[in-house]
Amino acid sequence: MNGRLIPPGDGVPLCFRRVSVGYGDRTVVREASFDVRPGEFVGLVGPNGAGKSTLLRAVTGGAEVKMGDITAGDSVVRLHERERARLIGVVPQSQPSVFAFTARAFVEMGRHAHLGRLESLRPEDHAVVGEVMERTDTARLADERVDELSGGDLQRLTLAQALAQQPRVLLLDEPTSHLDLNHALQVLDLVRSLADGGMAVLGVFHDLGIAARYADRISIVAEGGVLPPRAPAEALDAATISQVFGVRAVVRTDPVTGTVAITPVLRGEDIARAESGMRVGLVCGSGTGASLMRQLVLAGHSVACGALNRGDVDQAVAEALGARLVELPPFGEMDETAVAEVAESFSEVCCIVVCPTPFGRANLPNLHAAVTSGRPLILMGDMGPDRDFAGGEARRLWNEAVSHGAVQARSEADALVELERCRAEKG
């Protein structure tokens, strides 16, 4: 499948051994230790300026290796440029060109390290160039001038140029930043298949979703350090994302692709200081509480969600936003402990909002806890037969709440207004 792209023979691992890198007097990353094994695609992610690109550049001398060693078989620092170029290919963030090379000539430059002083391109070199351009969908650009190409075309062309080196190790710096959806996937599928064919691939990504989807392992670079690479699901949990990026995000395994999907919910900085915030209880599930939960947290309130099943959208959002909840196994039911916990958490809130979630036997205890908590209730929507799957119990609890003075809200906006009134009354 990879034809000429991957040289025959064993792959070579790229190893960082307690490597500190930087420029001049500045050390950007300290004591990075990790491996990229042949056949593996490792993604480097992290906030801007963390040093991801610096680590990458250090492999080929663009940044200084101040301590430790980087090896690809042998120490790369000691390699001559020519040998290094046959071993390691780099796809940097592409810069626009001032000179009018043709695209084909541009890619042919990748063969430089394979040619002797007096040699020009041999048939096998032309074959490599041809295949590389096919696989990157740049063959049709062959006679165009590089100074007239779009950013996306130039980026794919730069990849082709690096692949023309037939490297065993591939370094990518944001390889899809200029690419449209179609080309981005094409490039990543290509890189994935190269990794599967035995190349060791290390890529810097800004898009956590893409990194999570294509990388075998992910390493987070932040605050001068590098976390050991782990599988995406482990490396990218909500707590880490919140801590490293300052973003509250929902991290779930996407049912369609089977990969980790990250949905940012809100920025940590946007959360108002919680001095004036209340504690609000939320009875929700199946996504009915997500939006309201988000608005409440943004406004600086703390939220208690009752009990939710793992895999429920609201559970993921609650976890992302740091809301208090009792986590149940998927499709599991509440046991006595859970019920007691929920009751306790609801007893500490100012008021409780009941979101328009349907109720069944499994989550009815949440409603029961809310109604019996004695707290002011805000009921959203109506309790019609489409919501009551608990044999009428939900309806009965609803009516009980209404008779005890629960307020009804038609929409989230209404609910929020009622909340404010509730708080004002409390004083």
Added chain:
Amino acid sequence: MARHSIMARLLIAALAATLMLGALTGCGGAAEPPEEAAQIEAAFPATVTDDAGREVTIDARPERIVSLAPANTEIVAGLGALDRLVGVTSYCDYPAEVTGIEKVGDFMTPNLEAITALDPDLVLVTTGVQAEIIEQLEALGAAVVAVDPQTVDALFQSIRTVGAAIGETPAAEELVVKMEADLAEIGEKVGSVPVRCFLEIAQEPLFTVGGDTLLNELIEYAGGENVVTEEGYVPYSVEQLLAADPAVYLATKGSMSDPADIAGRPGYENLAAVSGGAVFLLDDNLVSRPGPRIVEGIRQIAEALHPDAFGQ
């Protein structure tokens, strides 16, 4: 300038006549000095027309003379007034006594302060680059006379003008007569068949003199024919030189330092003058200064052009 020189000639002729009459009639013994003195006194105030076309009146016999050109310095010395010369340029070097006289700058940029310090009553300038300072010099209270002859005849005229200006008319006349005699002698020796020659005044780029220049006239007096037909100071192409192929190659010392050198220049080995060894250096001080020694310059050229006639 021509009509003024006629006027000047008449005036000077009249003065000369008066002086000679005075000398003839005053043939006594002790009576002479006072008469001479009286006659010298009678020469002033004098009015001369200089080479800038200006009429200049010198009130009294100048005692403090400044010369701003080597040629003019030599004229003053040639007229026997060296003792009255108080300022010269840094290029003035003849006669030897001149080196002890105060220097007031070089030919291109005379130093007004230095000149002022000497308190001159007569300043001899040239035209051209020095024309600008004439007014400033006159403001010092000195008489300024421009002396800048472009031909041999004009040189004789200039000598007489300077003579009148400094009160040495008999010496001037004597000098001119001698120079004319020397010229006649040279003319006889060189005969009537001119020798084709070329005169280099700058090496790179190659510059030479054409018609209507003083150097060209000197060549003619020396029995030569300049191969350069253009007028004035002109650049010349080596190709033209090869085509003209002069019999004798002359160069001023400032342009070339060693005649043997010249064979090394590309193309020059083809010149008859080079292969015949007829390459001569001329002393700039003799051929480029319109002064009393110009005749020596002509003689030098003539010796190069007609070696047999001068026993070389």
Added chain:
Amino acid sequence: MTASSERNRHALTLVGLAIALAAAIIAGVAFGAVSLPPGEVLGAVSRALSGHGSTLADALVVDLRLPRVLLAALVGASLALAGVLYQALFKNPLADPYILGVSSGAGLGATLSLSLLGTSYLARAVGVPLGAFAGALLTMLLVVRLASRRGRLDPTSLLLAGIAISYTLSAITSFVLVFDRESMTSVVYWMMGGLGNRSWEHVATLGAMLAAGSMVPLLFHRELDLMLLGDERAGQLGVAVERFKLLALGSASLVVAGAVSVSGLIGFVGLMTPHMVRLVVGPRHRLLLPASALAGAIVLVVADLLARIVLAPVEIPVGIVTALAGGPFFVWLLVRKERSR
């Protein structure tokens, strides 16, 4: 475009340029201050091959015009070649061979020689080129030394160092001339650039220097292409960047120093020629280098011819002719740039 058709295009281009150069040389030898009928010119050339004739035509053609025209070709080729190298090193299609202050160094060297060696033609014929050459090379060394930081040669530092040295050396040159007014004409004339009165020795010397200096560029043409992508990228693709920069700089400076030493400061050829050739044949150095060298030779042979015949018999310094072409060239560039917006 297939590889073989590209090779054919290369060959055709170079052959075409070579023919144009031959034509220019023939014209250069046929015309001059003294007009010669074509028959005599041909006769002189054929006699020259078998010995040395003795007519005026022989002297003009073989001793004066031929060495001069050949020297013009060599100087033009040298300057153009150096221009290509500097443009690659600086990744700037408008870099000029004198960019590192080499011209001021050569000027000072020539001035000191003219001032100290008097009027002997022989002394000057040897001393001035030597002085100019030494001045040029020493300047380059000084500039490189100043601009090196931690073993790296950075284009911006090179530029700044070049400008600084250039101003300083020009000032010193002017200072020397204040004290030696008599040399002023010779120095100014030399600086305007001229090919007059040059001998076969000059041709041989510059020929050797050009041969030596063009080895590196021709052998390392791929590296030159890669350098255009930026130092870091070139390194990633396998070029030993810092070593190569020194090699390229050394070759370029050798060739410029050689040209300047025999012909004074002839400007614009080294800048215009590679730029124009690149617009036609593209930036790949495999073709750009020989094509620029040939084109540079043609440009200067023609410029020299014009210098000799436009105001014949007065010879305009060649540098003035090239400068007169330089002005309109830049205007044309500007117009073209505005139009493409």
